[in-house]
Amino acid sequence: MNEVLLRSLTPSVLGILVRRGADFAAAEDAVQDALVEAVRVWPADPPRDPKGWLVTVAWRRFLDVTRADAARRRREDRVDEEPAPGPASAVDDTLQLYFLCAHPSLPQTSAVALTLRAVGGLTTRQIARAYLVPEATMAQRISRAKRTVSGIRFDRPGDVATVLRVLYLVFNEGYSGDVDLAAEAIRLTRQLAAVIDHPEVAGLLALMLLHHARRAARTAPDGSLVPLAEQDRARWDTVAIAEGIGILQTALARDRLGEFQAQAAIAALHADAPTAGETDWVQIVEWYDELVRLTDSPVVRLNRAVAVGEADGPRAGLAALAALDESSSPAAPAAPKGRHPLPRRTAVAAYLHERDGDLETAARLYADAAHQATNLAERDHLTRQAARLNARRER
Structure with missing residues (x-):
């Protein structure tokens, strides 16, 4: 039984039933019944047209339930004529x-x-x-x-x-x-890209692929988080990176920039760097400037402060962080997409203070960020960072 095939056909079959007049809940129930029947029947008698088979069985199931429900008589008048079995609609x-x-x-x-x-x-x-x-x-x-x-x-x-x-x-x-x-999100986004020609759909797919390519290197054998700069780049999925960059380049060539394309461009610059030290932070700052223009999100501005700190030095990053705090103050106009997450902001401040040589402030801020964190792996990582700096200070 090809489970991947069944899952790939599910949305189009469900969409056909909805277009024919079934309400969403009834159509979804009918499709699920058809899938169960497919699991039972197909291994011994696979259909020539799997989609057409599912549509026919699901539609019959929907009609059976509709006709059995007296409260749905008026809907039955609309759907009483069952389409003849045959190839599924190309729509x-x-x-x-x-x-x-x-x-x-x-x-x-x-x-x-x-x-x-x-x-x-x-x-x-x-x-x-x-x-x-x-x-x-x-x-x-x-x-x-x-x-x-x-x-x-x-x-x-x-x-x-x-x-x-x-x-x-x-x-x-x-x-x-x-x-x-x-x-699963990558699979669904691929499916969406196959039915709609939109540069932001391609941008999101590229972004997912580029992020997912680093997945194997994100955690140590003990489950602890590995920061991007410390990841073993030999463990990155170069096939996924190449695909993501190719999709992104095609999308950018259409000159209809959106936030997912800009995020993917940043991810591509990270993926393209042979080592962390060779990352093109100047270009990354430029892409964050584009993202700020597109979204004006405090989270984007926070990430931009990190990039500025890498491109122009930690003091410049701290200045960008201070500017973000001023724009997020109660006296300032509300940010369009909410305030930046507090643990992330505190961790960024800790990182920039560490790079600036202020180990005492950095250790305190890492500990504060650990207390603020809601994710256990993130909390453990930040706690270890604070302990590392405190150990260095005691030497």
């Missing part, structure tokens, strides 16, 4: 399904869960394990999301930016439980 409804799952009416957590369920083909149990919540909680979240999007009609183009943000949220969850969410 690809996958893009509409992405827009539906990332609808603005849904909270981000629900949009992510619904995307993984409906587009990704993951089970509720898999999604719950990946997000470390009880299965019942995730089931309720997905059910509410289904009810919210049921009946929504697309009479205007969906928001690609919202879809991309949802996919990036999935990617940033990385790996937990028995589902590799980073790999």
Whole structure:
């Protein structure tokens, strides 16, 4: 049984049922029933047209349930005529399904869960394990999301930016439980890129590939974090890096710059450097300037301060950090996308003070950042950094 094939067909089959008039929740249930039937039947009798087979079985299941439900008689009048079995429609409804799952009416957590369920083909149990919540909680979240999007009609183009943000949220969850969410996000973004010609979709795919290429080098055998500058670059996935850079170059050539393309350009400069010391920090600062222009995000400004510290020295980085603090002060206008995360800001200040030779301040700030951190691996890393500097000071 080709599980990858089934999961790749799920969104287009679901999209066809929705386009034919099924509400989202009923269509999703019917598709799941068809997938179960495929697992039972296909090993002994594989269909010539897998997508057409799934559409036919799912549509029949939907009609059976609809006809059995007296409360849905009026809908039955619209769908009573079953299309003749045959090749599936060449129209690809996958893009509409992405827009539906990332609808603005849904909270981000629900949009992510619904995307993984409906587009990704993951089970509720898999999604719950990946997000470390009880299965019942995730089931309720997905059910509410289904009810919210049921009946929504697309009479205007969906928001690609919202879809991309949802996919990036999935990617940033990385790996937990028995589902590799980073790999799943890459698969879904590839699928999206196949149905929409948009430079920011390509930019996000490139960014994911470039970040994912460094995954093996990000942690030590004991599970501790390895900073970028200390990573063994021989462990980076050069095939993924080459693919990511190629996709990015094609996207940038279209001259429609967006934030994911700019982030991918920064990741490409890191990936292209043979050693940490050969990183082109001047270009990275220039790309962060572009990102500030595009997003004006405090997180971007914080990362820019690090790059400035590398390009122009730690004092220049600390000055950029101070400017960020002033712009984020209560008296200043609210930042468009919220304040920078406190542990990250404190850790950046510690790093820049260490590079400037102020070990006492750096050690104190690393310890403060460790107390502020909510991620255990990050907390352990920052604690070790503080201990390292305190040991150096005692010599």
